[in-house]
Amino acid sequence: MISRIARKEFTELVRDGRFRVLGAAVLALSVLSLAVGWKSYQDLSAQHRSAQAATRDQWLRQEKKNPHSAAHYGMYAFKPKSQLAMIDTGVDPYVGVAVWMEAHRQNDFKFRPAQDRTAVQRFGEMTGAEVLQVLLPLFIVLMTFAAFAGEREQGTLRQLLATGVRGRDLALGKALGIGWALSLVLVPATIAAAIAFALSSGAGLLAGDPVRIGLLVVSYLVYFVALTAIALAVSARVRSSRIALVALLSFWFANSVVAPRLASDIAAWLHPTPSAVEFQKAMDADLNDRTGVERRLERRRAELFQRYGVDQVDALPIAFSGISLQEGEEHANEVFDRHWGALFTRYEQQNRVTQLAAAVSPMLAVRALSMGLAGTDFAQHRHFTSAAESYRRDIQRILNGDIAMNQKRGQVYLADHTLWEQVPEFIYEAPPASWVLGHHTIAIGMLALWMAAACAWMVREAGRSRVE
Amino acid sequence: MMFRRILLHEWRTLAADATVWVVGGVFAVAIGYGLWNGVRWTAFQEQALAAARAEEDERYTRLNAQLVELAQPGAKISPFADPRNPSAFGGRLGPRYAALPPAPLAPLSIGQSDLLPYYVKVSTDARENIVSATEIENPSRLQAGRFDLTFVIIYLYPLLILALCYNMLSAEKEQGTLAMVLSQPVALGTLASGKVVLRAGVVIGLVLALSAAAMAAAGVDLGAPGAAARFALWAGAVTAYGLFWFGLALLVASFGRGSTTNATVLATAWLVLVVMTPSLFNLVATGIYPVPSRVELVQATREAAEEANKAGSQVLARYYDDHPELATGDPDQAMTDFNIVRVAVNDDVERRVRPLVQRYESQVAAQQAMIDRLQFLSPAILMQNALNDVAGTGTARHRHFMAQVDAFHATWRGHFVPLIFAKRTVDSVAAVPSFTFDEEPMAALAGRVAAGLAGLALPAVILVGVGLRRLGGYPIVG
Numbered sequence: 001m002i003s004r005i006a007r008k009e010f011t012e013l014v015r016d017g018r019f020r021v022l023g024a025a026v027l028a029l030s031v032l033s034l035a036v037g038w039k040s041y042q043d044l045s046a047q048h049r050s051a052q053a054a055t056r057d058q059w060l061r062q063e064k065k066n067p068h069s070a071a072h073y074g075m076y077a078f079k080p081k082s083q084l085a086m087i088d089t090g091v092d093p094y095v096g097v098a099v100w101m102e103a104h105r106q107n108d109f110k111f112r113p114a115q116d117r118t119a120v121q122r123f124g125e126m127t128g129a130e131v132l133q134v135l136l137p138l139f140i141v142l143m144t145f146a147a148f149a150g151e152r153e154q155g156t157l158r159q160l161l162a163t164g165v166r167g168r169d170l171a172l173g174k175a176l177g178i179g180w181a182l183s184l185v186l187v188p189a190t191i192a193a194a195i196a197f198a199l200s201s202g203a204g205l206l207a208g209d210p211v212r213i214g215l216l217v218v219s220y221l222v223y224f225v226a227l228t229a230i231a232l233a234v235s236a237r238v239r240s241s242r243i244a245l246v247a248l249l250s251f252w253f254a255n256s257v258v259a260p261r262l263a264s265d266i267a268a269w270l271h272p273t274p275s276a277v278e279f280q281k282a283m284d285a286d287l288n289d290r291t292g293v294e295r296r297l298e299r300r301r302a303e304l305f306q307r308y309g310v311d312q313v314d315a316l317p318i319a320f321s322g323i324s325l326q327e328g329e330e331h332a333n334e335v336f337d338r339h340w341g342a343l344f345t346r347y348e349q350q351n352r353v354t355q356l357a358a359a360v361s362p363m364l365a366v367r368a369l370s371m372g373l374a375g376t377d378f379a380q381h382r383h384f385t386s387a388a389e390s391y392r393r394d395i396q397r398i399l400n401g402d403i404a405m406n407q408k409r410g411q412v413y414l415a416d417h418t419l420w421e422q423v424p425e426f427i428y429e430a431p432p433a434s435w436v437l438g439h440h441t442i443a444i445g446m447l448a449l450w451m452a453a454a455c456a457w458m459v460r461e462a463g464r465s466r467v468e
Numbered sequence: 469m470m471f472r473r474i475l476l477h478e479w480r481t482l483a484a485d486a487t488v489w490v491v492g493g494v495f496a497v498a499i500g501y502g503l504w505n506g507v508r509w510t511a512f513q514e515q516a517l518a519a520a521r522a523e524e525d526e527r528y529t530r531l532n533a534q535l536v537e538l539a540q541p542g543a544k545i546s547p548f549a550d551p552r553n554p555s556a557f558g559g560r561l562g563p564r565y566a567a568l569p570p571a572p573l574a575p576l577s578i579g580q581s582d583l584l585p586y587y588v589k590v591s592t593d594a595r596e597n598i599v600s601a602t603e604i605e606n607p608s609r610l611q612a613g614r615f616d617l618t619f620v621i622i623y624l625y626p627l628l629i630l631a632l633c634y635n636m637l638s639a640e641k642e643q644g645t646l647a648m649v650l651s652q653p654v655a656l657g658t659l660a661s662g663k664v665v666l667r668a669g670v671v672i673g674l675v676l677a678l679s680a681a682a683m684a685a686a687g688v689d690l691g692a693p694g695a696a697a698r699f700a701l702w703a704g705a706v707t708a709y710g711l712f713w714f715g716l717a718l719l720v721a722s723f724g725r726g727s728t729t730n731a732t733v734l735a736t737a738w739l740v741l742v743v744m745t746p747s748l749f750n751l752v753a754t755g756i757y758p759v760p761s762r763v764e765l766v767q768a769t770r771e772a773a774e775e776a777n778k779a780g781s782q783v784l785a786r787y788y789d790d791h792p793e794l795a796t797g798d799p800d801q802a803m804t805d806f807n808i809v810r811v812a813v814n815d816d817v818e819r820r821v822r823p824l825v826q827r828y829e830s831q832v833a834a835q836q837a838m839i840d841r842l843q844f845l846s847p848a849i850l851m852q853n854a855l856n857d858v859a860g861t862g863t864a865r866h867r868h869f870m871a872q873v874d875a876f877h878a879t880w881r882g883h884f885v886p887l888i889f890a891k892r893t894v895d896s897v898a899a900v901p902s903f904t905f906d907e908e909p910m911a912a913l914a915g916r917v918a919a920g921l922a923g924l925a926l927p928a929v930i931l932v933g934v935g936l937r938r939l940g941g942y943p944i945v946g
Contacts, residue, residue, distance in 0.1 A: 029744075029748075032751065036751055036754070036755045039755065039758075040754075040755075040758060043758060043761075044761050047760060047761040047763055048763055051763040051764065051766065051767045054767050055770070058770060058771070058774065076763075076766055076767075076770070078763045078766075090611070091607035091608055091610075091611050093611070094583075094605075094607035094608075094610040094611050095607045096602075097761055097762055097763055098762065098763050108601075108602075110600045110601075110602075110762075110766075111600060111762035111763075111765075111766075112583070112607075113759070113761070113762075114583055114610065115583060115584060115602075116759040116762070116828060116831075116832050117750070117754065117759070117832070117835065118750070118753065118832070118835050118836050118839045118863065119579065119580050119852060119853070119856060119862060119863055120746050120747075120749060120750040120753070120839050120849055120852070121750055121754075122579075122580070122583075122613055122852075123743075123746035123747050123750065123848070123852070124613075124746075124747050125747060125750065125751070126744075126747035126750065126751040134743065135744075138739070242727075242728055242731075245728075249735065253627070257743070258615070260612040260613070261612055261613050261614055261615040261619060262615055263612070264606075264608065264609045264612040264613075264614075265505060265614065267606075267609070268606065268609055273604050273605070273606065274604060275516030275519060275603065275604060276516070276601065276602070276603050276604045277516055277519045277520045277523060278516070278519050279604055281519070281523055343604065346606075347606040347607075347608070350606050350608070350609065351606070351608050354608065377608070378606070378608050381607065
């Protein structure tokens, strides 16, 4: 019975000219956004890879110089593009692409791509994610709103229920039929995405990560199931198809257009961030506080005196300048961890509020999950930031250690390429999918909750649907 | 007379409808909230600028005290921290902020002001290093956008209009009252005009009045220079945008279809014009004129710096060729002066990467030019540009600011570089140049906004004209 209802619903939908036009439009937009996403991924990932190789090359090519000069020369870390950014660019346009890793400072990422765009960018990017999160839900609403209400208006609902079919089966059949029709758009779009992945250079971040892709597909399917169930429930509950349409369109608007802005406003209101001037000022004050460094140096000096059995710096077999540079770094690292850590934690608190707001807007949950799985959310930007920063600290440790070992009193010490080669290459590995899921437990919970509640509501409303 | 009666009747019908009041109430709350959001953001910016000023003042007081102290015989300081050294002062010690203060009506639209830097610390350092510093903001928040008044106007306001108009004729027809009304000596055109005029008057008047009231309540000063003119432009844009949607509703009504069809058509038009076209145009513009990643610039700058450093003396020799007025001292000795060589090296690096920087700028300019043409197909983009312009949070005013930053950067270098070359010292902070922002001329702003207004008003007039004309063939019955 269910399959028969599904077939009827499906046939009716695909015979409808409006469905065909809308479906074709959604499919065309998906393919177009994929094509542009693919092209930009190809270009950008190649640019980032070659830049990363070049910065390494420059590091190795350095002439003879004091290790601390090399530390000041530093290196750049360039954020690798995630292959899944083809579908969901996430916050990528709004975070810098490069960070300078130099002595004494944890720098900010510079050059946000959105600054090299026009203001129209702020309407939102037409990515695969935008199609899936904004347009497809609308498509679902338009396909579903009349499912019950329309039949009721035509009087066919009475006949249908007279056959003894249970409301639950009816709803299930209709949902399956709609899903079937939807798959006419989704399956080709997914195949197009698979082709785009296959045709893109394999060396990118997260390239061909089947777990993430699979989870991404599941997340969106769960979202669509929830939306279909909500739409069917509304259609079964309200009197006329017109009211169903108005109610569902209002929900769509609030969910897809208003909620992201409102949630982010509330999040920023609950967890405000400082201005760059204030942030820098507070951090500089801590960095310039010499007492912390002096204390560290005192302790280190005493330690070394004891280990080598001497009572003055000049008698040490190692160069104290290297030790003192490293202690300066250690002090600064604590300051950076405190200040940058607090700021990034603020961002994450804000993002958690946005995820919690998914309690009233399921789109917020699927958006967060989609960005997370695509590797383009803030949490993964922070992951990269931490990797780059810990690499910077490794460089400083290696170079300062070399100064301590090799610098001789009263001599100019110059290191050569053997030291530069001791600094390992910077290789970044994206966190596994399980890490992403761990960072999005709220979103996952909300999405599951929405699906369960929506399905339960649909069954309930279908079961007591009035025939007129 | 008849027209007035129609207006009065329509007013009574609307006022008796509870939904109208609910929708109006929601809209009023949205306007108030949007403006409040803008006010908070403007206050945040002003606070940041005040913090920057305070930081600079504090630093300058300290530098001045140091200069006075160092003028005493026997005073000593590390050469890196010596404010008398023009290289140190112009570089690390004495940078000054160039600030873009929020325009008088900034709370009306947050625009690009959360993304583009509104203060930069100007020193003798390379331009790209100076301008790449940005305000702190959660990237997820930049991505989501803000719920400001512009959002309410661009997205919600058309929906309000369409909700009031989609069935203005079709409902009467479906209830059977249309034929009765038209049996009186009144033309359908007059009736439809009356309905549109009343609704337009109420909605547009409501939006303007509520916004003005919210601004007054939020303490936005309309007496500030230029504020009244800006508000007039804003009101003009809001009116033209509203008329566009009223015109569209009238045209759709003139086809004589049922309420449901009208609603579907209008909702689709809203979706296409407000949600889809802007993103689609952005996709096309960035697809046709892609901006390469800035990583290339970072790498090229480093490459250029390496080469310039290697060729230090030649670079300096060329610098002297370009700036013979600076060759005051002994050129051979200058070759060994670190600070002098650095000026020449920096200059050389900038010259080398200039073509690359221009490529970024020209790609963005090409995108902008394309959008500037395409915007006439999208009332939402026209509106975004107009509202951002009026609030001073658009790209044009920011470009105007950046041009002044570049000029100030040149002045700054023009002040310190001759001191470095002549091996003179900085004796007092009084002569150090400082930055004041010159507001862009009102005429330029008005010109841009007027073009946008025309782009909205012309289609509105055409829509109304065609709509009224088509009403002649309206199927009053059946």
